[in-house]
Amino acid sequence: MTKSSDNYYITTPIYYASGKPHIGHAYTTIVADALARFYRLVGKRVHFLTGTDEHGQKVVEKATEQGITPQEFVDALDLDFRALWQRLQISNDDYVRTTQARHRVVVQRIFDKLYQQGDIYKRSYEGHYCVPCEAFWTERQLTDGKLCPDCGREVTWLSEESYYFRASNYAQRLIEYIDAHPDFIRPVTRANEMMSNFLRPGLQDICVARSSLKWGVQVPFDPEQVVYVWIDALSNYISVLGYTEEDDSLMQNFWPADLHLVGKEITRFHCIIWPIILMALDLPLPDTVFGHGWLLFDDDKMSKSKGNIIDPNEVIDEFGSDALRYYLLAKVQLGNDANYTDDLFTLVFNVDLANDLGNLLSRTVAMIERYFQGEVHAATAADEADQELQNLALATPAAVRAAMDALEPNTALAAIWKLVGACNKYIDNQAPWALQREGKIERLQTVLYQLSEALRFIGVLLQPFLPTTAESIFTQLGIPDHIKIHTWDSLAEFGLFPPGTVVHKGDPLFPRHLDTPPAEKGNTKGQKV
Numbered sequence: 050m051t052k053s054s055d056n057y058y059i060t061t062p063i064y065y066a067s068g069k070p071h072i073g074h075a076y077t078t079i080v081a082d083a084l085a086r087f088y089r090l091v092g093k094r095v096h097f098l099t100g101t102d103e104h105g106q107k108v109v110e111k112a113t114e115q116g117i118t119p120q121e122f123v124d125a126l127d128l129d130f131r132a133l134w135q136r137l138q139i140s141n142d143d144y145v146r147t148t149q150a151r152h153r154v155v156v157q158r159i160f161d162k163l164y165q166q167g168d169i170y171k172r173s174y175e176g177h178y179c180v181p182c183e184a185f186w187t188e189r190q191l192t193d194g195k196l197c198p199d200c201g202r203e204v205t206w207l208s209e210e211s212y213y214f215r216a217s218n219y220a221q222r223l224i225e226y227i228d229a230h231p232d233f234i235r236p237v238t239r240a241n242e243m244m245s246n247f248l249r250p251g252l253q254d255i256c257v258a259r260s261s262l263k264w265g266v267q268v269p270f271d272p273e274q275v276v277y278v279w280i281d282a283l284s285n286y287i288s289v290l291g292y293t294e295e296d297d298s299l300m301q302n303f304w305p306a307d308l309h310l311v312g313k314e315i316t317r318f319h320c321i322i323w324p325i326i327l328m329a330l331d332l333p334l335p336d337t338v339f340g341h342g343w344l345l346f347d348d349d350k351m352s353k354s355k356g357n358i359i360d361p362n363e364v365i366d367e368f369g370s371d372a373l374r375y376y377l378l379a380k381v382q383l384g385n386d387a388n389y390t391d392d393l394f395t396l397v398f399n400v401d402l403a404n405d406l407g408n409l410l411s412r413t414v415a416m417i418e419r420y421f422q423g424e425v426h427a428a429t430a431a432d433e434a435d436q437e438l439q440n441l442a443l444a445t446p447a448a449v450r451a452a453m454d455a456l457e458p459n460t461a462l463a464a465i466w467k468l469v470g471a472c473n474k475y476i477d478n479q480a481p482w483a484l485q486r487e488g489k490i491e492r493l494q495t496v497l498y499q500l501s502e503a504l505r506f507i508g509v510l511l512q513p514f515l516p517t518t519a520e521s522i523f524t525q526l527g528i529p530d531h532i533k534i535h536t537w538d539s540l541a542e543f544g545l546f547p548p549g550t551v552v553h554k555g556d557p558l559f560p561r562h563l564d565t566p567p568a569e570k571g572n573t574k575g576q577k578v
């Protein structure tokens with residue numbers, strides 16, 4: 050069986066369960082969620098995976114500091130991650146933890162198979178090692194001859210007997226693969242980086258098991274050794290699909306993945322180590338690995354090891370989950386770095402969400418209540434302005450689809466906001482209050498019908514991005530669930546909104562924030578902690 054193009058498999062990195070989730074983790078997961086929801090909306094069968102990476106030295110150290118076992122430590126963090134995903138309405142279909150038995154057995158089988166076929170061998174090794182990043186570096190890669198090129202901390206010298214993967218055997222095949230598959234590594238700048246920094250200079254064999262580690266998956270034929278982080282972590286993408294299990298229907302249906310969405314700092318692992326493991330296992334490679342940019346704070350990367358972290362829970366407490374989703378989806382271009390500041394967040398909240406979208410819904414619903422006791426009446430003859438609004442609404446789904454296919458959620462939201470803007474302009478130009486004053490009731494009914502229908506389009510289109518808001522739009526418009534006009538297919542026609550529907554004004558979607566940004570009120574959100 051080969052994977053159907055109707056099936057879509059998307060993954061986030063599995064996040065280290067060594068510290069609380071921060072806004073960087075939220076960013077990747079929200080983007081993946083918007084894509085997963087979008088492809089479900091257009092009718093694909095989606096498998097969306099996220100999870101936590103729970104092994105490694107850092108976990109042992111942190112657990113020891115707290116006087117608890119590594120398992121207790123990761124169990125507590127797992128709850129934090131899951132709680133955040135729930136608050137952010139993340140619609141993952143599965144959640145993997147590398148401490149789960151289903152994952153461990155697959156890692157062991159993979160390790161065993163690669164050893165049996167000669168891709169993994171044992172030798173002793175000495176090298177520069179960065180404990181926080183859990184990575185070995187060559188002399189050449191170090192900054193100033195002693196610092197980790199990723200986090201800038203001092204490395205230590207480590208010597209031990211370990212298992213190695215013969216990466217060098219696969220380098221040429223991988224170079225040819227990347228050359229032949231321009232969509233495999235995106236954006237293209239990352240593909241160029243991979244080629245010039247790592248592949249063309251020649252691949253060194255990769256350490257895949259360590260005797261100095263105690264917290265991890267045991268090497269099946271050598272209990273002194275533990276599988277080193279990357280083979281363990283990367284295998285999650287297939288361990289959850291039941292690779293090597295008797296029932297491999299998930300594997301058949303969803304592998305290869307359509308998209309591994311990752312931060313740019315781990316592109317290397319996903320575009321070099323993972324593909325060669327897959328080649329060695331004789332499995333197809335994922336369609337795309339996308340290495341997105343970083344959210345920066347004061348132009349510096351937010352990260353647990355640097356301690357300059359923004360807690361997404363605080364942002365949600367203050368502005369709501371959809372506001373955070375909107376900001377990260379609409380104001381960050383996937384692939385580029387972006388600065389996060391409280392001031393910018395508040396501005397975007399007030400302008401795009403409270404003013405543009407929130408007001409559009411509340412004034413439309415308020416006018417229908419004021420002029421027609423809440424009832425939406427049928428439209429009569431459409432004039433040029435009506436036609437223009439209708440044409441834009443009908444063109445927007447294709448624009449959103451093209452943007453999502455191109456992995457540009459910001460462009461998709463810009464297209465939706467163009468429609469929102471056109472609706473607001475339509476209200477200003479049509480001036481329903483004047484139509485009422487002048488007794489032009491039929492025209493008034495038409496204008497309010499056009500707006501209700503355009504808002505239905507906006508509600509449908511917003512579902513993947515702002516799920517709570519989309520639901521509120523449907524509720525306030527009075528669209529009952531059983532009428533199937535919130536589906537993607539229903540956007541093929543403008544005019545499906547049923548006349549006679551009664552709208553219900555609800556709470557404002559986004560109550561305006563007049564406050565000073567939270568950081569200035571003594572709250573630490575957005576400050577280095």
Ligand code: ME8
Nearest residue numbers: 062063064065073074077102282283312343344351
């Ligand atoms: O690397 N901006 O886990 P991790 C944007 N366990 N995204 C950010 C970010 C920031 N400032 N900080 C983190 C690991 N991220 C491994 C992955 S996968 C088989 C194993 C996001 O907890 C981004 O997706 O350090 C980044 O790649 C990931 O979190 C790193 O999470």
